[in-house]
Amino acid sequence: MTTASILVRKASQGDLSAFEQLVLLYQDRVYSHCVYLTGNYDDGQDLAQEVFVKAFKGISSFRGQADFGTWLHRIAVNAWINLSRSKQVVTFSIDEPLVTQTGELNREFFSEQDTPLAALEKKELSSLVRKALLSLAPEFRTALVLRELEGYSYQEIAELTGSSLGTVKSRINRARRDLKKEIESLGRL
Amino acid sequence: MQLDCREIKNLFSPYLDGELDAHDGDRLREHLAHCRECRLELEAWRNISLNVRDLASSPLAAPPGFAAQVMGSIQPGQAKKPFYQTRRLFKVAAGIAATLVLAVSPYFITLERSLQMVEVNPPISEEQPVDSDWPNPNTVADPTDNFNTAPSDTVPTTVDSAADADANSGNNNALPPASGDIPAESTAPADSQPGAEVTTPPPGNTEYVLTSDSVVSSLLVVKADAVDAAENKARELALKLDAAFVSIGKENNGETARSSYKITVSSTQADKLITQLSALGEVVNYQSEKQDLSDKYTESRARWLSLQNQRRETTDSTELKQLDAQIKALDSQLKEWNQQTQKQTIVLWLQDY
Numbered sequence A: 001m002t003t004a005s006i007l008v009r010k011a012s013q014g015d016l017s018a019f020e021q022l023v024l025l026y027q028d029r030v031y032s033h034c035v036y037l038t039g040n041y042d043d044g045q046d047l048a049q050e051v052f053v054k055a056f057k058g059i060s061s062f063r064g065q066a067d068f069g070t071w072l073h074r075i076a077v078n079a080w081i082n083l084s085r086s087k088q089v090v091t092f093s094i095d096e097p098l099v100t101q102t103g104e105l106n107r108e109f110f111s112e113q114d115t116p117l118a119a120l121e122k123k124e125l126s127s128l129v130r131k132a133l134l135s136l137a138p139e140f141r142t143a144l145v146l147r148e149l150e151g152y153s154y155q156e157i158a159e160l161t162g163s164s165l166g167t168v169k170s171r172i173n174r175a176r177r178d179l180k181k182e183i184e185s186l187g188r189l
Numbered sequence B: 001m002q003l004d005c006r007e008i009k010n011l012f013s014p015y016l017d018g019e020l021d022a023h024d025g026d027r028l029r030e031h032l033a034h035c036r037e038c039r040l041e042l043e044a045w046r047n048i049s050l051n052v053r054d055l056a057s058s059p060l061a062a063p064p065g066f067a068a069q070v071m072g073s074i075q076p077g078q079a080k081k082p083f084y085q086t087r088r089l090f091k092v093a094a095g096i097a098a099t100l101v102l103a104v105s106p107y108f109i110t111l112e113r114s115l116q117m118v119e120v121n122p123p124i125s126e127e128q129p130v131d132s133d134w135p136n137p138n139t140v141a142d143p144t145d146n147f148n149t150a151p152s153d154t155v156p157t158t159v160d161s162a163a164d165a166d167a168n169s170g171n172n173n174a175l176p177p178a179s180g181d182i183p184a185e186s187t188a189p190a191d192s193q194p195g196a197e198v199t200t201p202p203p204g205n206t207e208y209v210l211t212s213d214s215v216v217s218s219l220l221v222v223k224a225d226a227v228d229a230a231e232n233k234a235r236e237l238a239l240k241l242d243a244a245f246v247s248i249g250k251e252n253n254g255e256t257a258r259s260s261y262k263i264t265v266s267s268t269q270a271d272k273l274i275t276q277l278s279a280l281g282e283v284v285n286y287q288s289e290k291q292d293l294s295d296k297y298t299e300s301r302a303r304w305l306s307l308q309n310q311r312r313e314t315t316d317s318t319e320l321k322q323l324d325a326q327i328k329a330l331d332s333q334l335k336e337w338n339q340q341t342q343k344q345t346i347v348l349w350l351q352d353y
Helices: A003-012 A016-038 A039-060 A069-087 A116-123 A125-135 A140-149 A154-161 A163-187 B005-010 B012-016 B022-034 B035-055 B064-071 B084-094 B098-111 B226-239 B267-278 B294-313 B318-343
Strands: A098-100 A101-107 B117-119 B206-209 B212-224 B244-252 B257-266 B281-292 B341-352
Touching: A003 A016, A003 A039, A003 A069, A016 A069, A016 A125, A016 B035, A016 B318, A039 A069, A039 A140, A039 B064, A039 B084, A069 A154, A069 B117, A101 B035, A125 A163, A125 B035, A125 B341, A140 A163, A140 B035, A154 A163, A163 B012, B005 B022, B005 B035, B012 B022, B012 B035, B022 B035, B035 B267, B064 B212, B084 B117, B212 B226, B212 B267, B226 B244, B226 B267, B226 B341, B257 B267, B267 B281, B267 B341, B294 B318
Parallel strands: B212 B341
Antiparallel strands: A098 A101, A101 B244, B117 B206, B212 B281, B244 B257, B257 B341
16 A cells, blocks of 8 residues: 555545645645646646645545546646636736736746756756746647646547537647747747 | 648647547648658657656646645635635735736735734744835834744655655546545544654744734836836845845837836835835836735634644644644744745836836
């Protein structure tokens, strides 16, 4: 039995400390996943927190047939889809320009990027890919994340998002096309 | 019928994802056989796809205190507002001009977490004066405010992250969780917690007290002859007061150049810095916003006190360890909040004439 399995069993019996250990074990993966789904760090953090709260409430229904981390991801996807449908979330990417009354304003974050190390990291492909992914329009990013990071089939994505199969196909293709364009653009900086 | 390159690209994703039917698959391969450009393009898409999938293997680090926040949210009987609504409402309530709110929202959001706390027993060790001559009368801080050092030097719990590395592999058919009630807390299990470094808090002699129920943030718009020179001067002034100076963005619509900055400064130095920044040119706008955080503070403190009480009443060593771990996590969160609260954020806009 894995560490996680033991903790899950204890947590399902109401052991808060065990659940806290699970949060600590999985928080990076869940948070990361939520950032990619929502497209920005603040909403990603909120979603991740909601995921763990829901997980705690429903942990007694977790039968251990799937990996606990995968189960958490599934909760994240469901929560995000429901939230997107409710249209209560106005998403914006940290990288997309802000449209103001006087024109476009491009955000610049220099806090960590002024250092040579950060500048080097910025040029790394994974960093570019992450940045480009976050810059995608929400509907394209969601479809791509569900496909690439979650491994859902097109049919499953269509069911999850309430879209037609054709729409899913189109969104994923458009997402990859925009992603490539954005990576090329960032790579030239 | 022969497909052109544009149409072929529409088949790239279904092809890469194994979702292409046999007929389209044949047409794609036929096209690729004689179109080098599309072959290269498809290869680029494939590489990017692999890189996106790789993101799962190097996750972003969750923010400090995240686990404590979660644990603070799952206490039985606590109904929390949806997080999104809270933040959105906070932004709306900020009351700053709409475009500016949008521009600086990530930073206002961070202030939502800030709370004023003080360790009252043992006695206050380091009192800092609070300036009361804030330019906007609506934003004058509570005169009873004290800014004090955070309690204890607890170390956040560290956990071996090498657990169950197979979490992200493949699909699954797990059912989504039931939205039932929070299960009743059981008696403490006998197992110990591996890796849980326990710090024993001194029961009863530490209490977090809300000394100010709000966080102040402000917006300062200054017209300057030369924005670049003003920026350099602003940066210099900020550095002298140990403030963090971050460029938010630059804007130029062909007629007016404007730059914005987020400056995080000690609350005790904020007035001084605003006065100095105001001298960079002509102040055309100044607004300040006070955000009430008392509800969130009360919630967190109640949980902290509850844990302390539980700890006093138990003699079971295993339960003590568990409670200590939770208290330690919450201490870490409160400490972080305390650090944040001792800062004030100034959003500075510099624009030319």
